[in-house]
Amino acid sequence: MSQRLIIFTRYPHAGSTKTRLIPALGATGAADLQRQMTEHTLAQARALRQHQGVDLEVRYTGADGETLARWLGSDVDYQPQGDGDLGDRMAAGFAAAFAAGYQAVVTIGIDCPDLDTPILTQAFAALSAQDLVLGPAIDGGYYLIGLRQAIPALFQNMAWGTDQVLADTLGRASQAQMSVTQLPLLHDIDRPEDLVIWDRFPRMQIPTLSVIIPTLNEAPHLERTLEPLHQAGVEILVVDGGSRDGTPDLARRLGAKVLETTPGRAQQMNLGASHAQGSLLLFLHGDTRLPSDFVQQVQVTLAQPKVVAGAFRLHIAGAGWCLRWVEWGTQVRSHYCQLPYGDQGLFLWRSTFEAVGQFADLPIMEDFELVQRLQSQGRIALAPAVVQTSDRRWRTLGVLRTTVINQAMILGYGLGIDPHRLARFYRGRSAS
Template sequence: MPIVISVVIPVWRDRALVMTLLARMPARPDVEIIVACTIDEYDEFTRAVAGRTGVRAVVGTRGRGAQMNAGARVATGDWLLFLHADSQLPPEAFDEITSLSMDPRVVGGSFQFALDASGWRPRFMEWGTAQRTRWFGLPYGDQGIFVRRLVFERLGGYHEAPLMEDVDLVRRLRRAGRLHRSRLKVVTSARRWHRDGWFTRMGRNWLLMILYAAGVEPRRLARRYEGRRRRVVAVLARAPSSGGKSRLFQSLGIEPDTSLTHALLSDTVAAVERVHGVDRALVYTPAAHRAEIESITSRRWTCIAQPDGDLGERMAAAFHDLHALGYDEIVLVGSDLPTLPPALISRALHAARGRRPTVVLGPSADGGYYLIALRQPLDGLFHGVPWSTDAVFESTRARASALGLEVHLIDAWYDVDDAESLERASRDAGASRVADWWNAHRSRT
């Protein structure tokens, strides 16, 4: 039997919810289910859905819109149904969507919104959502938006913005044809309303909608929605147990030692923790090492997995990911800076504030740079750079000039890439874990 409906479920740290949702979904030969996850959760979800007929996992760039697009790209159904992981769909929903295939005027639709909580507050929220859908024709994503796949593809899918991707799609769908308003209810978890407060959350949602209608950029709204700051300092790292630092270990004359790479990254994380007034992120590879990375950082950090690639590709992707989260001033540092003074990071952030497009570089003694700061992604800055050579700094500086960017330099600092710099770090203030490793192992080096 051909697939009629492809259900796409975007997920982020939602395994328990997803498994509950899948267990309640009816087994139908005309329905396929696509779990759209990020790269760091792909192996986990692939194992979780193994053996379930008609269910598979796919990888998308982090972000609900991007993940739903990734699911839609592999879908084969005539209809796409985008369902949140904390929602429950009535079994009759599939028959209702299928019946709409006979009406070419209908390009998509949604269900009624319901919350899994008792009392007058959730009923009031449901009533308000029903009025918004009825009078303004703007269902949200937690109402189970469905759309003909060919129409979705013709419209270019979701805009991969960090917020309001559902509102944007619905607006475009209304111009393409008629939207069906089902009387069936999609029941959504009330956990966010319980956490934030019923009217606090409602007021915040309406404020965001008003600001969006007024033209405020979705990524700025996302920053407000998530409670993020404008500035972020990110560490670009490999998981300590995944290798790397070959030059350092060759200089020490020892076999690779995970305890040293762990100490370097932990002390670098601690150095970034000492910078005030910023958010913090750790951009890491390999993606499968999420648990190891999260054990090094606190819950206040954002951990972002990346696919493998050369250093330039990873740096470019890091700026894209962080900018998409709403950050306007982004500092990226390496993972081997255990003694990095917070003042240098603060200077870089200050230098990046200029009106002109600016790249801020912190040169290191080996011909590279230990820090780079930008206000927005600039892919061309990282093209054609001879990574892992002593020409990295000058090449990047030349690329910046060729792109018409103002280059601002801050003070030089050292990264730990050989025995001499490791010994220096062990003596300097701030690198307590590196000092402990050095004192315990220097007889071997």
């Protein structure tokens, strides 16, 4: 019997996914939970395919099919959910599958972590003899529905999201004289009180994003830098290296967690990473502003095959064709040489950061050195969005002089010149 399993999910945008869980997890945490549950559900489905030969389809919303394939893999079919309420979209999924020749079709969501491969196997086995199979949920709905033919009446004018969905569905099935099998009663995760269910899944930790900002006298820029971070609900760690302009107090007033240490960007960022709670780390300069959708950009970029780290495209605040040439050169270097610099917002998984040994204890070139080590682990990808950084260096020294100094640092480091000597040269040139 030709069989298809349809998985309904939403792309995990922070702020628009699992909104009822945002009070407990924050916008990013709720989106990360959506991502984890989708990946867990698809893992169960792939195991079913391996043993039973069931075809898999993901019906999605919140992104395009290419994005979904980069996230979840290209070995399943992707179809948009379409318009209408949940019933309209499920009915459309069943109709398309039966029109394609499938004889047994099961549709599930991703909210039920106890829905495993054996239960899915049981659902398809039941359809060999029954017209309808339902997986009842504790909240009065259902986590699974399976059919042998399209029955639009099961989905029309249903009070979705209420505790009457299962009962109403069974009533309609009875009126249509359909034979029914019910699967084990399981919990969905929809509300904060449901999160205790995750205690049974210790391997599935909810990853969050921590943004680590090393600062030294960044008060004029910090509020603008922190604004999109607050809107995204991520963890913010400002690691100050001895500012005299009130940067630590300003960061605290703006809601960031502040750590204070001696100056040195490498040790500041390593200290921030050691205190971060997130499974994803993003290192950001104090004068650089991220795009509003940076969480999505990080997730999509790191979901690409063989990617171990990423950074953003660079936009330098200020007018003039010289700055545009610098931006173009940065993009070429980052894309073709996979050598983004720290002012582009470097991001990676915490596990990767720890595996490569964190930032080396260098007075300069710490970002360049880390990226070189990361290249041996995989690909460094460039996100399509841009970060906007201050033009103060180029404005103070001039574009040509700043570019020459930067290239001299790279050349000197490549030739093996002592980084402490390079740092003295750089700071002396930058101050003169």
